[in-house]
Amino acid sequence: MSSLSLYIPHPILHLLHLFNPSRFITNITSHFQSLILRILRAGPIPRHVAFVMDGNRRFARERGWVVRRGHEEGFESLKSTLSLCVGLRIRYITVYAFSIDNFARPKDEVEGLLELTRGRLRRLCEAGDYMQSHDIKVTFLGRREMLPPDVLDAVESMERDTSTHQSAVLNVCCPYTSRDEITTAVKRTMEEVESSAISISILLYELGSSFAGRDITPRLIESHLATNDPRSLLARDLVPLDDEKESFQEKESSCEKKPHHPRVVAPPLDILVRTSDVHRLSDFLMWQTSSGTQLHFVKALWPQFGLREMVRVLLAWQRGVLTRRLRD
Ligand SMILES: CC(C)=CCC/C(C)=C/CC/C(C)=C/COP(=O)(O)OP(=O)(O)O
Numbered sequence: 056m057s058s059l060s061l062y063i064p065h066p067i068l069h070l071l072h073l074f075n076p077s078r079f080i081t082n083i084t085s086h087f088q089s090l091i092l093r094i095l096r097a098g099p100i101p102r103h104v105a106f107v108m109d110g111n112r113r114f115a116r117e118r119g120w121v122v123r124r125g126h127e128e129g130f131e132s133l134k135s136t137l138s139l140c141v142g143l144r145i146r147y148i149t150v151y152a153f154s155i156d157n158f159a160r161p162k163d164e165v166e167g168l169l170e171l172t173r174g175r176l177r178r179l180c181e182a183g184d185y186m187q188s189h190d191i192k193v194t195f196l197g198r199r200e201m202l203p204p205d206v207l208d209a210v211e212s213m214e215r216d217t218s219t220h221q222s223a224v225l226n227v228c229c230p231y232t233s234r235d236e237i238t239t240a241v242k243r244t245m246e247e248v249e250s251s252a253i254s255i256s257i258l259l260y261e262l263g264s265s266f267a268g269r270d271i272t273p274r275l276i277e278s279h280l281a282t283n284d285p286r287s288l289l290a291r292d293l294v295p296l297d298d299e300k301e302s303f304q305e306k307e308s309s310c311e312k313k314p315h316h317p318r319v320v321a322p323p324l325d326i327l328v329r330t331s332d333v334h335r336l337s338d339f340l341m342w343q344t345s346s347g348t349q350l351h352f353v354k355a356l357w358p359q360f361g362l363r364e365m366v367r368v369l370l371a372w373q374r375g376v377l378t379r380r381l382r383d
Pocket residue numbers: 108109110111112113114126127129130133151152153154157168171172176227331357
């Protein structure tokens with residue numbers, strides 16, 4: 056601007072200062088994005104979308120940067136993707152932030168990822184920041200007990216500070232693998248079935264009868280998956296298990312309401328996106344993707360994922376939904 060001041064009269068220069076080209080471009084871009092999201096919202100909207108945020112290291116290496124910087128760019132991409140999802144009114148967003156296997160990566164890289172959790176992500180949950188102003192509940196899924204104490208403290212405070220939020224849920228899988236999640240769910244199901252079987256059989260034995268036990272069904276195991284942890288569900292989305300639906304509805308409509316806590320499950324996973332052109336699940340949400348989930352493998356590396364990629368994914372999913380509706 057200073058060299059321009061030699062040629063441009065002062066009042067015009069003043070106007071140019073007020074005009075601020077970079078702010079103007081940012082405003083135009085954000086208006087354009089809101090318009091696109093509003094158009095997309097005219098169609099069906101998925102309730103639950105998951106992301107395998109792959110390609111941070113490649114993004115860094117291609118630019119001659121240290122790996123840590125690639126993950127930092129990945130974090131910025133997570134923030135902008137969250138805004139896209141919120142703008143689309145998607146209620147559940149589940150991201151693969153840290154696999155249990157990632158502990159085996161170089162120390163500096165692991166420390167960089169943990170620092171993003173206790174630093175940048177923690178700040179987004181503080182008073183007046185993004186998660187508060189957008190009413191987003193943040194929950195961590197996986198083996199939190201494997202995290203260092205200071206990261207665990209940050210995780211617990213993020214969950215506490217956002218626990219009453221109702222507009223959307225961000226599930227951060229960290230440290231997580233799908234096989235571990237399924238194994239834990241099976242163990243919990245067995246414990247539940249055994250404890251209810253024992254108490255009912257004692258009662259029936261005393262009454263002189265016998266008891267065959269509660270059935271272990273896929274739906275019962277599913278209700279114990281991390282994505283169905285009651286802490287990560289929005290009250291308005293709770294869906295009782297099929298075999299409990301009737302009694303749930305009865306209790307809901309009964310005048311004399313007794314406390315009833317049916318096992319519940321979250322809305323099914325509609326879309327899974329994996330970036331960086333890798334066509335694998337890598338031990339992520341294997342149960343949840345086993346029926347009805349549309350899988351999208353996108354060429355862009357995670358730090359490059361943006362509006363264009365999201366629009367493509369959503370249009371493909373909407374096309375699928377509308378085609379099914381016409382066919383059925
Ligand atoms: C704490 C938090 C929410 C962080 C967000 C940052 C972020 C996007 C983390 C994902 C980490 C990860 C292991 C990505 C996989 O790409 P890669 O590293 O395997 O990359 P590559 O496929 O190029 O090797």
